[in-house]
Amino acid sequence: MNTATQPFVILLIEDEKTDAYLVKWALEENRISVDLRQAFDGYEALAYLRRCAPHFTDAPRPNLILLDLNMPCMGGLECLAAIKQDLSLRDIPVVMLSTSHADRDVFASHDLGAADYFTKPMDIHQLVETIRILGERWITSGVTAREKPHAALRHTVELLEALPALPKIAREILSIKLSTDKGSDLLLKLVKKDPAILAKIIGLANSPPFGTSRKIETVGDAATVLGVNRIKMVALSFAMISSMRRKSAGLLNVTELWQHSMIVALAMDTLSKAMPPERRPPEEEIYLAGLLHDIGLLVLEYVDPDLSDRFHAARLGAGAGRPFTELEAEMLEINHCELGALLAEHWNLPETIIAVLRDHHSGGVAPDAVGQPLIAMTNLVEKLLPPFDMSEHIPSGINIEEWLALGIAADRVDELETAIRKHAKEVVSAPT
Numbered sequence: 001m002n003t004a005t006q007p008f009v010i011l012l013i014e015d016e017k018t019d020a021y022l023v024k025w026a027l028e029e030n031r032i033s034v035d036l037r038q039a040f041d042g043y044e045a046l047a048y049l050r051r052c053a054p055h056f057t058d059a060p061r062p063n064l065i066l067l068d069l070n071m072p073c074m075g076g077l078e079c080l081a082a083i084k085q086d087l088s089l090r091d092i093p094v095v096m097l098s099t100s101h102a103d104r105d106v107f108a109s110h111d112l113g114a115a116d117y118f119t120k121p122m123d124i125h126q127l128v129e130t131i132r133i134l135g136e137r138w139i140t141s142g143v144t145a146r147e148k149p150h151a152a153l154r155h156t157v158e159l160l161e162a163l164p165a166l167p168k169i170a171r172e173i174l175s176i177k178l179s180t181d182k183g184s185d186l187l188l189k190l191v192k193k194d195p196a197i198l199a200k201i202i203g204l205a206n207s208p209p210f211g212t213s214r215k216i217e218t219v220g221d222a223a224t225v226l227g228v229n230r231i232k233m234v235a236l237s238f239a240m241i242s243s244m245r246r247k248s249a250g251l252l253n254v255t256e257l258w259q260h261s262m263i264v265a266l267a268m269d270t271l272s273k274a275m276p277p278e279r280r281p282p283e284e285e286i287y288l289a290g291l292l293h294d295i296g297l298l299v300l301e302y303v304d305p306d307l308s309d310r311f312h313a314a315r316l317g318a319g320a321g322r323p324f325t326e327l328e329a330e331m332l333e334i335n336h337c338e339l340g341a342l343l344a345e346h347w348n349l350p351e352t353i354i355a356v357l358r359d360h361h362s363g364g365v366a367p368d369a370v371g372q373p374l375i376a377m378t379n380l381v382e383k384l385l386p387p388f389d390m391s392e393h394i395p396s397g398i399n400i401e402e403w404l405a406l407g408i409a410a411d412r413v414d415e416l417e418t419a420i421r422k423h424a425k426e427v428v429s430a431p432t
């Protein structure tokens with residue numbers, strides 16, 4: 001897992017000695033080998049991170065911070081805010097590990113920049129399972145890529161070897177059959193157990209396109225607004241995207257990528273409602289295609305973080321405003337569409353989804369090709385979106401034939417364009 005020369009360093013910020021011991025024990029139970037350092041409150045943690053004399057001058061920089069919420073002197077949220085305001089520390093991912101499962105704590109942590117949130121169970125067997133999931137998501141998943149720097153993009157075989165397995169939680173979600181009440185209950189229970197996924201579901205249910213007048217606060221209420229199919233696909237996509245996240249922040253802004261993907265999924269949903277019923281793809285395919293369509297950007301970051309940073313530095317700097325695919329053709333040996341399709345194949349996702357990931361920027365894909373009409377819908381929606389931060393700067397010219405090919409009459413085009421752009425702006429300006 002970790003190399004002898006580069007141990008994976010975790011700073012555990014936890015005031016309770018027993019809790020700290022249990023976390024250490026649960027890591028060992030899961031055979032997750034790390035260099036575990038500990039601070040007993042927020043002040044000591046900041047002294048450690050800033051290498052203050054006399055105790056911390058040689059303290060190794062952590063690859064990950066595990067942060068408790070309720071601590072004396074400086075609480076977890078205050079400590080998190082201080083870390084994220086410090087330019088030299090803000091790149092270190094902070095994962096909250098707290099006994100609190102209150103929504104306000106989950107949302108406050110995410111608002112302040114926590115990368116993830118885990119509830120610390122009282123039962124030690126459940127704690128071992130929680131630490132196993134945390135380890136799979138944040139500690140062990142990037143190892144293969146770290147051990148194979150730069151080589152992966154050159155050959156498909158090496159690239160495939162560097163990709164992670166489909167995460168366990170995604171396999172669990174995929175195995176749930178929603179045709180029965182039991183399946184729906186199982187899904188909602190699973191979502192409830194994962195605060196990070198729960199936050200995404202609640203956030204979507206409260207987002208402007210769903211237009212509820214009351215605030216949605218529970219997964220049960222979210223199910224009423226969104227339906228279980230949407231919840232399943234959002235949970236699945238978020239679990240997949242989380243498993244590809246880099247251990248320290250790079251120039252690809254994952255929050256913006258998720259927002260862009262959500263806007264595309266919502267816009268495709270709006271588009272599908274204007275299509276004749278017999279042409280509409282299933283709702284779950286719309287969300288999976290929309291939410292995963294650009295996952296290839298994360299693949300690049302996963303297999304070659306330096307190259308990914310160079311690409312994003314170019315698109316934010318000298319290449320600003322140019323289509324991603326154009327820059328990729330200049331800088332990379334493979335683009336995000338091909339990388340996304342390779343990952344989707346590696347994870348055995350449906351052929352339709354693989355085709356969308358591969359062809360979402362390709363014009364002229366035959367109307368009866370695998371992946372249609374989702375490919376045409378993604379392609380059209382991308383051209384409609386206003387140029388927000390994660391815009392791929394796709395030229396916006398849309399031919400009337402593209403609308404007609406989806407079965408949408410010309411007299412509905414203006415209304416749909418307005419609705420899709422309005423929803424996109426509302427999602428971007430909504431609090432996250």
Ligand SMILES: [Fe+2]
Pocket residue numbers: 260264293294382392
């Ligand atoms: Fe996109």
Ligand SMILES: [Fe+2]
Pocket residue numbers: 293294336360361392
């Ligand atoms: Fe794209």
